[in-house]
Amino acid sequence: MGRKSTIDRLPKDVREQAREQLGDGGPTLSEVRDHIAAAGAEPPTISALHRERQKILKWAERARQAREIADVWASELGSNPESKAGKMLQETLRLLAFHAADEMAEQRDAGEPINVKAFSALARSFLAIENGARISQERERELIAEGERRAAGKAEKTARSMGMTADQAKQLRLQLGGAGAA
Structure with missing residues (x-):
């Protein structure tokens, strides 16, 4: 030091x-x-x-x-705080991690040795942030797909209750789009 x-x-x-x-x-x-x-x-x-x-x-x-x-x-x-709170947390952690990296660079430039444990912890934090973002994106895609499946199921039930044929119900699903449209 x-x-x-x-x-x-x-x-x-x-x-x-x-x-x-x-x-x-x-x-x-x-x-x-x-x-x-x-x-x-x-x-x-x-x-x-x-x-x-x-x-x-x-x-x-x-x-x-x-x-x-x-x-x-x-x-x-x-x-919509529920879906965006995780993104805010990720950005905050990312900002803090970049500041920590900047501080380490300043210490190195000042001729001080880099604390290997702190460097390792910083690297792990970057990995955890990115892993959390990936998991969050996967979960969001899963939720969207589930919503599309539910909408397609409701559209099919509604189409049948209205007396539509299978082809007409399929056409309705295609017009609505989503996972159930195929």
């Missing part, structure tokens, strides 16, 4: 104030550095402050994207 950054080594209250200022985007990096020095702490370099600002902005962008995705899914779930 690598050393703590100069930002992480600041006293907690000074570090939190510095991160708040860096996230606001208002003060310049020099002003943030001067504020840290005025608080009695060893000020980090402008480069370190810039890296921290980039990290904060990247995190803020991820949070914004997650909120947008959540808003879209919330609006989609309004009409």
Whole structure:
């Protein structure tokens, strides 16, 4: 594991104030550095402050994207939550897994060794997400086919009760389409 950054080594209250200022985007990096020095702490370099600002902005962008995705899914779930809740969960898990992969890439780029157990767990999570999506799609196809079979059965019963011949009932099923049409 690598050393703590100069930002992480600041006293907690000074570090939190510095991160708040860096996230606001208002003060310049020099002003943030001067504020840290005025608080009695060893000020980090402008480069370190810039890296921290980039990290904060990247995190803020991820949070914004997650909120947008959540808003879209919330609006989609309004009409039929049962069939779409699983899809929302899959997308959320997929987003989290990609963020974890991104964090691992950042650690690797910083020269830190990759945690093999964490990497293995991440790979398993991707497999589980995709397996869950496949199972969900299969189940959805099964439900549609079952609905089509039931509709075809009802159409046939209705056709017979109306006195239609077998050919007329078949023609009705073909016009309705679905699994029972063949």
